[in-house]
Structures are given as structure tokens and as C-alpha cells.
Amino acid sequence: MTHHDKKGAGRFEPRIVAFFCNWCTYTAADLAGVSRLKYAPNTRVIRVMCSGRVDPQFVLDAFSRGADGVLLGGCHPGDCHYAEGNYKTLRRMRLLERMLKDMGVSDGRFRLEWISGAEGEKVKTVVNDMVAKVRALGPLDLPGKFKDWDSELEGLARSVHASSKEAAHVR
Amino acid sequence: MSAKPKVGFYWCASCGGCEEAVVDLAEGVLDVVAAVDIVLWPVAMDFKRSDVEGMADKSMTVCFINGAVRTSEQEEMVRMLRKKAQFVISFGSCANSGGIPGLANQFSKETILKFVYEDCPGVDNSARTRPQTRMKDEGDRSLHLPVFRDMVRSLDQVIDVDYYLPGCPPTPKLIMGGVQALLSGKLPAKGTVLSPDVALCDECPRKDSKPTDLALTEFKRPHLAPIDPEKCILAQGFLCMGPATRSGCEALCVKGNMPCSGCFGPTSKVRDQGAKLVSCLAGSIAAKETPEIDKVLSGIPDPVGSFYRYGLPKSMLKRRIDN
Ligand code: SF4
Ligand code: SF4
Ligand code: FES
Numbered sequence: 001m002t003h004h005d006k007k008g009a010g011r012f013e014p015r016i017v018a019f020f021c022n023w024c025t026y027t028a029a030d031l032a033g034v035s036r037l038k039y040a041p042n043t044r045v046i047r048v049m050c051s052g053r054v055d056p057q058f059v060l061d062a063f064s065r066g067a068d069g070v071l072l073g074g075c076h077p078g079d080c081h082y083a084e085g086n087y088k089t090l091r092r093m094r095l096l097e098r099m100l101k102d103m104g105v106s107d108g109r110f111r112l113e114w115i116s117g118a119e120g121e122k123v124k125t126v127v128n129d130m131v132a133k134v135r136a137l138g139p140l141d142l143p144g145k146f147k148d149w150d151s152e153l154e155g156l157a158r159s160v161h162a163s164s165k166e167a168a169h170v171r
Numbered sequence: 172m173s174a175k176p177k178v179g180f181y182w183c184a185s186c187g188g189c190e191e192a193v194v195d196l197a198e199g200v201l202d203v204v205a206a207v208d209i210v211l212w213p214v215a216m217d218f219k220r221s222d223v224e225g226m227a228d229k230s231m232t233v234c235f236i237n238g239a240v241r242t243s244e245q246e247e248m249v250r251m252l253r254k255k256a257q258f259v260i261s262f263g264s265c266a267n268s269g270g271i272p273g274l275a276n277q278f279s280k281e282t283i284l285k286f287v288y289e290d291c292p293g294v295d296n297s298a299r300t301r302p303q304t305r306m307k308d309e310g311d312r313s314l315h316l317p318v319f320r321d322m323v324r325s326l327d328q329v330i331d332v333d334y335y336l337p338g339c340p341p342t343p344k345l346i347m348g349g350v351q352a353l354l355s356g357k358l359p360a361k362g363t364v365l366s367p368d369v370a371l372c373d374e375c376p377r378k379d380s381k382p383t384d385l386a387l388t389e390f391k392r393p394h395l396a397p398i399d400p401e402k403c404i405l406a407q408g409f410l411c412m413g414p415a416t417r418s419g420c421e422a423l424c425v426k427g428n429m430p431c432s433g434c435f436g437p438t439s440k441v442r443d444q445g446a447k448l449v450s451c452l453a454g455s456i457a458a459k460e461t462p463e464i465d466k467v468l469s470g471i472p473d474p475v476g477s478f479y480r481y482g483l484p485k486s487m488l489k490r491r492i493d494n
Contacts, residue, residue: 056446060487077459088454091464095453099445099474102277104493145492152320153329156246 014068014134018043018127019058021051023081024116025073031120039124040131043071050074051112052085056096059110064142069109069134071126076114086114108133109140176232176354178203179211181252183238183245184272184323189263190214190237192340199347206354207232211252223248226255233353237262237340239272239484240324244317253330258353264339264434266326267364268444269484271339273323276483276490277475280321322490323483335364339434339481342420366419368438371431375413375422377403385455390470393430404430405452408470410477415447434481443487445478 020026026047032039048054051074062070072093080086093112100110111130115122182190194200194215210231211218234256240246253259264270275283288294288301304316326332336349349365352358359365372378381403391408398404404425405411412433413425424431437444458464471477479486 056449057441057443057487060443060446064487087459090461091453091456091458091468092450094461094464095449095468095471095474096446098468099449099478102475102491103488104491105488106493140492142488142492146489149322149489153246156243157250 012135012139014042014131014139015066016043016069016071016127016130016134017062017067018045018071018073019048019051019054020045020073020115021053021075021081021085022047022049024075024079025051025113025123027117028073028115028119028123031117032123035120037120037124039127042131043127050080050082050085051089052080052082054089056092059096063105063109063140064146066141066143068137068140069111069130071130072110072112073115073123073126074112076116079116105140106137108137175206175208177210177230178207179209179231179234179252179256180214181211181234181236181248182214183236183249183266183326184241185238185263185265185270187214189265189340192263192338192343192346193235196343196346199343203347203350220248223251223255228254229257231256233258233260235260235262235336236326237266238326239265239269240326240329241272241275241320241322242317243320246320246329249326249330258333259326259330260349260353261326261332261335263336263341264436264481267335267337267485268436268482269323269325270481273325273482273484274476274480276322278491280319284319325482325485328484333361334359335362337364337366337417337435338420342423344421345419364417364436364439366417366435368440369418370438371413371416371418371420371422371435374418375403375425377401377422377425381406386457387452387455387467388457389467392470398428398430400428404428405455410452410471412448412478414451415441415444432480433478436482436485444482445475445486448478449474 020029026045029045051072054072059070072089074086074089075081077086089112097110101107113126115126180190180193196203209216210226211223211234234252236249236252236259238245240249261267265272269276284301288296289299302316304318306314308314334349336345338345345366352365372381380401385406387408389408390410393409398409399407405413409430411430413431415437416431416433417435417438419435433444433448437447441447453468456464456467458467475483483490
């Protein structure tokens, strides 16, 4: 999971999970590819039918499994294939962003962008910009932090284990 | 020795309400007491740590443990109890997901200790003395205190748990149901939460007045505005956690004309109660433009405290990250 931890790998390469809606932003990413636009290779794109399908749980899940950033792309307001999906997205993500901040996740690790199917160029600029910003922030590495946090439990677990009593010894 | 099942009750970081809940079984408690041998119940009877140490492994049929885990002492006791008991029931919100004590995961250990021993109004401690884990007193006796861990954990983040009784505290009906299942040996799959696996709205007497499209235009706080005693509380603009909270309490708070604050935790389909509540409640706002949306959301001054009130340690992020 943590390719950026490898020794000698040079500069930190952020890992960014990108949820793109099928009808606009994914099409734009496709267009960027067909047009041979060069942009940072740090995103792992997950195609969803609508940005409104992205439950805030997905964003937290991505972070907790090692993403350094999460990008969410959908159709411009008024253009959602399902009419209202991206409005729901906007409302949810405005609140999620506040919550992430309160939980110490830096601004810039999560980003919501409206990118239409014709905006291949925008995919390039948004991804490049986000990669640069997250690179400057450094690794989030939640899986590593979880392990670290739990290291305070280890000594005691061993000592209690050692004091086990077999049933035969008592009564 | 009698052949009655041996039962234990233990508490960690909790308020004592879960212990009250056992007493609240009223006459029911007498049936339970007659059917079992209580071999550990520090809050009501005199038991020492050595009594637990002296028990044979697996000699206790079931141990009910309430409270979150914050100190090395709690950690050690629950590990010991896990070895002594055949079944461990995580009892109440704090054991299940960290509960109110779990909200401390928003702050670093240093922030907490500094506030409590230095900055808190009313503290007179100019020498800035902090509790130490080991010290000698004037009589040269050595004293020990448990270690205060860096974060709060749910019981199942420390030991293996067999079943969960949800609630702050669990209701007498659910407790009796759980005890009867254990005594009769009719046990559900390991890891089951012993309460119906549907959202609270499903058993709420006001559910018929909850519109499909809530189209919320403001969030109000219950101490600042009157609550209509008939209509869905969420539809009135108060944060009601019913849509993403497990049922089983029979809508106790709503029946008392207060919004649900989410104490039963999520259903099995939800992995992060707070994020799911964000999804449901923010998604139900009517506004479409960012400034208006933000204005409506400003009615929720403390999202983490509201949406993770009973479960920050079990959230996907577990605690504030930059501390
Ligand atoms: S939101 Fe609250 S008041 Fe409304 S139906 Fe659900 S539990 Fe009942
Ligand atoms: S209504 Fe909500 S907060 Fe109240 S007891 Fe039921 S689950 Fe807990
Ligand atoms: S289909 Fe693109 S945001 Fe809904």
C-alpha cells in the first residue's frame, strides 16, 4: 500500500482516489486520454454513475485505507444526468469538509470539482494542481497511524497472556 | 458448588448508567439473580482484582462489560475477563463504540491533562503537579496509578467480543432478551448486535409525518425552539438521528419529545454512523447554492460532536489525526 515509503523512491508520490461520475467527469477523463493530454499519474479513478452515489463513507474509507487525497468529480449544477444528484453531493460535501477539518484532515486533501464531458483540459489542470498540493502536505498514511496508535497496547497484551490459568489448577 | 451459570458485570470508562440499567430490570432482576451465580459485580458487591485472578479460565459463563477503555488498568481487566469468560457481552454505547468518553478522541492526551490539571477554571495547582504512574509517599510506600492511554477505545478494539447490547444505556427489554438467549443457549451468530437491524424511524410513532423529501431550510437546536409533539422531529428542522440509528429503544427520546441523538449506534449496513448521518441530513437540505447551503449548515455548530456523539473511536478515522 505505501509505495511512497520505499527507500530510495525519491520524492513522495501522493496516492489520490478519484470518484468520477459516468456522464461527465469520467467522459472528460476519457477525452483527456484520447487527446493525449499529459497529467500526473497519481489518481486511481473509480467510475460511479453519479457524484450523488458517493456516500461520505466512501471518502473516509479511502483515507482510512491509505489515500493521501480524495477527488470527487461530477457534472456542473443543472447538468446532472439524474437532475438533482450533484446538488445532494454539494450539500453533503460542504458538511463533510467541515467535519474533516475538525478531525485534523488538512484542507486540500479532499476536493469537489464540476467537470463536464467536454472539459478534458480541466481534468488535467485539476489533477495536476491537486497532486502538487497534496505532495506539499506530505503522506497522510492512516494505516500506518492506526498501527502506531495501537502500539501502546502490545506490552500489556503479552503480560496478561502469560498469566493464564488452566482450569485444572483451581478447585 | 452450584451448577448455576456464573455471571459477571464489569465497568470501565462509563458513567454508571449501564449499572443502573441492570438494577432497572426491577422484578426481572430477581429472576436473573435466582437463575445465576453473580461472581463479579464491583459496583454492587465487594469484589477484588484477586478474585478475578483466582478464577479458572472459562469458568464464568458470561461477563457483561460496560464502558470505554482508556487506561491500562481497564485494558488489563478486560483482557483478564476475556480469558475467564466463555461469552463477553459488550454492554452499552461506551463499550460498543466509545460513547461519550470517546469524544475525548478529538483532543490529544496532553491537551486533556493540561486542561484538567492546569487550565480548568477552579484548579489551584501552581506547581503544575500531574499524576505520576509511580511514586513514593512520605512513608516510603510505593504507589501505582494506571497509565492514561493516548486515546479512547471501544471494548472490541481491545478484546474479542461475542455480542453487543446497544444503547445509552440498553433498555431493560433488550437486556432481558439477551440474558434469556444466553441462558437458553439459543444464540445468534457471533458478533450480533442484540437489537433489530433496521433504522429507528421504522419504529417511530411519528414516521407517517416524515415526508420523502424533507427539503430542510434550517437546523434548529432543541433548547432554542419549541418542538411540535406530533410531527416528525427532523422534518421540523431539529437534528434527529433516527434515519441512521439502529432501532430497539422503541423511540424513547422521540416519545419524550426530544430528537434521537443516536445512542443505539448504526445498523449493520452502516460502517460509519457520522458519515451516514452527514449523507442523510445534509442531503435533505433544500438549498442548491453554496452560500445558502452553508447558511443552513451553520445551524449545526459541532458536526463531530453531534454525529459521532456515541462512537468517535469506532469511526473510520478513530480520532483527530494531527494531534
Ligand atoms: S427522523 Fe426522528 S422523529 Fe422523524 S421519523 Fe425518524 S426517528 Fe421519528
Ligand atoms: S431515541 Fe435515539 S438517543 Fe434516544 S434511546 Fe433511542 S436510540 Fe438512543
Ligand atoms: S450524473 Fe454526473 S453528477 Fe449526477
